[in-house]
Amino acid sequence: MRLLLVEDDNHVAAALSAVLARHGFDVTHARSGEEALQALLPDTGAPFGVVLLDLGLPDQDGFEVCGRIRKRTATPVIMVTARSDVRSRIHGLNLGADDYVVKPYDTGELLARIHAVSRRTVPGETGPEDQETGADEPLRLGPVLVELPTRQVTVNGVPVPLTRKEFDLLALLAQRPGVVFRREQIISEVWRTSWEGTGRTLEVHIASLRSKLRMPALIETVRGVGYRLVAPAA
Structure with missing residues (x-):
């Protein structure tokens, strides 16, 4: 690049x-x-x-x-x-x-x-x-497939409906599996605003993603820092 x-x-x-x-x-x-x-x-x-x-x-x-x-x-x-x-x-x-x-x-x-x-x-x-930059390539995380151009997510081939912000949040974490993203960084990149007053919104979206994907361990909380995506086995 x-x-x-x-x-x-x-x-x-x-x-x-x-x-x-x-x-x-x-x-x-x-x-x-x-x-x-x-x-x-x-x-x-x-x-x-x-x-x-x-x-x-x-x-x-x-x-x-x-x-x-x-x-x-x-x-x-x-x-x-x-x-x-x-x-x-x-x-x-x-x-x-x-x-x-x-x-x-x-x-x-x-x-x-x-x-x-x-x-x-x-x-x-x-x-x-x-x-x-490979923007058209899907991100595969075990049974989870994230398709950036179409904004589609599937788990074991089954579509999972996500809101716009839920998809943006998952896509951000999925692009760098294992990398810890600070809460402030996630808020800045996904919501395009500062951390103040938005922390609870992030927590709600993380909980919603874990529930919809039915994979609670996919997104790991790094206490006092932020979150990271743990790529599961295929």
């Missing part, structure tokens, strides 16, 4: 680019907002699968850059910044960012979020990169 890293600090960019390259990403580094926007022009090569956008850029605010990116492409944008206040996170999501990661972050979590947003991209919405 091609990835656009928008970061004005060359040392930070070099270290992160090296890590991403080891995990198979083709990284392009942009040092300013204008450089990032130029890199996203249609005639600059194969499309990017994800944009990692720092907010503290030298020429313009990262929020402004995000808004301009969203006007010209649906490529997933993950804001990577030291601004941890809830207002900034909500503002970024409202501008069209797909996720918001606060520095310092765990590299494994960042990689998981990159894969998550790239898989959630609707086929045909951003062009050829959707095919590169």
Whole structure:
């Protein structure tokens, strides 16, 4: 996958680019907002699968850059910044960012979020990169089959009717079996809002999924952290 890293600090960019390259990403580094926007022009090569956008850029605010990116492409944008206040996170999501990661972050979590947003991209919405990220491939978890394009879930071949948010929640966890997703992260990615006042909603949806799938052990609660999907045997 091609990835656009928008970061004005060359040392930070070099270290992160090296890590991403080891995990198979083709990284392009942009040092300013204008450089990032130029890199996203249609005639600059194969499309990017994800944009990692720092907010503290030298020429313009990262929020402004995000808004301009969203006007010209649906490529997933993950804001990577030291601004941890809830207002900034909500503002970024409202501008069209797909996720918001606060520095310092765990590299494994960042990689998981990159894969998550790239898989959630609707086929045909951003062009050829959707095919590169495997968005059409169903997710098989033992007897559970999650088909992302059609938003269908079956258990042992039997369709299981889910609400929109139930499907989004299951799809998020199913894309990274075994990875622990923090409650705040799930709320941000599925409900596109902050954790405050939404915790009970998440718990209700988890309970509903366990009941509808008739597999209580499929989604494990990691006490004090969040949830992870435990892939069952076939």
